[in-house]
Amino acid sequence: MDFDFTWVLLGFPIAFTLGWLASRIDLRQLRIENRQAPKAYFRGLNFLLNEQQDQAIDAFIEAVQNDPDTSELHFALGNLFRRRGEYERAVRVHEHLMSRGDLAQPERDRAQHALALDFLKAGLLDRAEAALRKLEGTSYEEEARLALLSIYERSRDWQHATEIASKLDSTSHGSFSGRQAHYLCEQASAALAAGDADKALGDLLEACRLAPALARPLIDLAKLHNQRGQPQAALDALLKLDKTAPQALPLAASLLVNMAQNQAMRAPVIELLKTHYARMPSVDVMDALVRLDQNPASARQWYIQHLEREASLIAASRWVAGEALGTEQNHKLVQRALDHATKPLMRYRCAACGFEATQHFWHCPGCQAWDSYPARRIEELYP
Template sequence: MDFDFTWVLLGFPIAFTLGWLASRLDLRQLRIENRQAPKAYFRGLNFLLNEQQDQAIDAFIEAVQNDPDTSELHFALGNLFRRRGEYERAVRVHEHLMSRGDLTQPERDRAQHALALDFLKAGLLDRAEIALRKLEGTSYGEESMLALLAIYERSRDWAHATEIAGKLDSASHGSFSGRQAHYLCEQALTASASGDTEEALGTLQQAIRLAPNSPRPLIDLAKLQSQLGRHQDAFETLLKLEKTAPQALPLAASLLGNVAQQSGRQQQATDLLQASYASMPSIDLVEAIIKLDSNPGEPRDRYVQHLEHEPSLVAAAKWIAGEKLGDEHQHILVQRALDKATKPLMRYRCAACGFEATQHFWHCPGCQAWDSYPARRIEEL
């Protein structure tokens, strides 16, 4: 049977036509997809600007599905999940980014940083620590170390906090010597509580060398020396406090009075307290002076003298406490009312967040700021 070339000649144009149609369909589909991805992306931006986060997430998911290789869309989607508190989904997005082999090193660092923030926001501090440690030496290095510092403070891991603060200080990211001194004081408290007083004393001396103008190491050292019966040493330590950080002396006024009585240096302590009071009147200094005063009739006069310097309701209440106001029952009622009114005035207040407390804190329980509590009572501010 002879082969009919007529069918071949007819088949060429048909095959060409079908190929042309197929290519046109592919190009059309590609153009539709390319139009859909930007359209979904811009729709997501529009929702985001209008604070419609649910709709924005849906739009970005659509955009990512149409263009899975776009890293910026993944970053936007992951950040949205984190802002909404959907930390598991944020972690999956950023882990998917980290698994890609086509990411540049800056993008990989950015994804690592975003992943660390996901863990941090989710409260997974151990995983956040690992992720942040990997950013050391990158463009996110300083930010990651500050986040690590917050983690160690939150978990009261003072040894690691000291290490990170030292790195930040040596890298010229501001002075962290005061913060390091606080960490060393915290370690000294732990050592003292466990009975290792020599370790505590050495750590406090290290803190003093590191931050000689910081009041806390000197006050903590004087307290520990007093507990050990070394009252002369404690008194000398508080003399250093008066020279290096005189504004903090009201915090140690009561302690100064105690160690002065134990060491027989009442007059020297009284002179020091009165000199400090002359430059900065304080009810704590008044109480310490009264404690050291040998004249039993002086206390009420001291309160009157304080009222000449400061309109103090606390001093007035203490003066009235020693005065007989007619009927004893009436006196008790008046004194009870004054005590209730003055109690809030004897608190300390954080200058950063306004958190009030009956005791002075070096580290605010409210906002976690360091050295944010003035050494003065609320009434004296």
């Protein structure tokens, strides 16, 4: 039977017409979707730029309802909830993203990181730790480790903090050896409180090895040697401190005074204090020299010597305390006023956040920064 080409010729225009109609229907549907979904999205963006967060959230929720598969809208919505402190809603958004089976691995890692931040901001440290641990081996690994380090520092879990700091030190561009040394000092303090002086000594020696220029391990080591009846070893540690971190020696001034109660150590301790004061005069070293000077007249001369080098209200107040100013009653009034004025000047101030304290901190209780407290008093920092 012969094939009839007439049907083929008739089929071409029919197929073309059907294809054209189908394309018009698809284009029309696409235009409708583009008019609907982005409209809510851009409205939300406009609200966000105008800092109208409530209206922005409503607009983004509408956009997500119109297109629930849009992950970027979920992330934007979750971040908005977190910024507003609505952590429970932020968690729900990010957990919904995690439950989607069609989510690509990079987006899943991003959602896991966002979920961890939700828990961290909400103060749910256990859940935040578990969520951050799941980011090992992802592109968010370093950020997760830094967050874990913050969690362990806040909870004073120094063993896990050491583990994370060691990983960061081996992979990061920065050095975390200083922090590891501080963690070892914290562990040494805990061991000493538990009566394990040998472990404390081992931790401090390791801290000195990790960060030889850090002041804290040497000061803590000197304290431990002095407690164990080894004053010469304590002095050797402080002599090393005077070479590697001389600005921190005033923090050990009271310890040096205590060591000088041993007559065999008195002369070398005074010599160390005098040589250091000649290079870097400070209120604490001046006080130590006054306390160790057995001659009251020459002891008071240290205040005058300090005033010749620095305009110090603290030194002036100490000198006035030993002078006769008219009647005894007037002297007490003047001294009380001076003591009140010098009290704020004797504080330490964090260089990172400005938190002030009467004692020196290695770890700022305000901003959690390490080594942010200078070893000098406020008066010496801002003369």
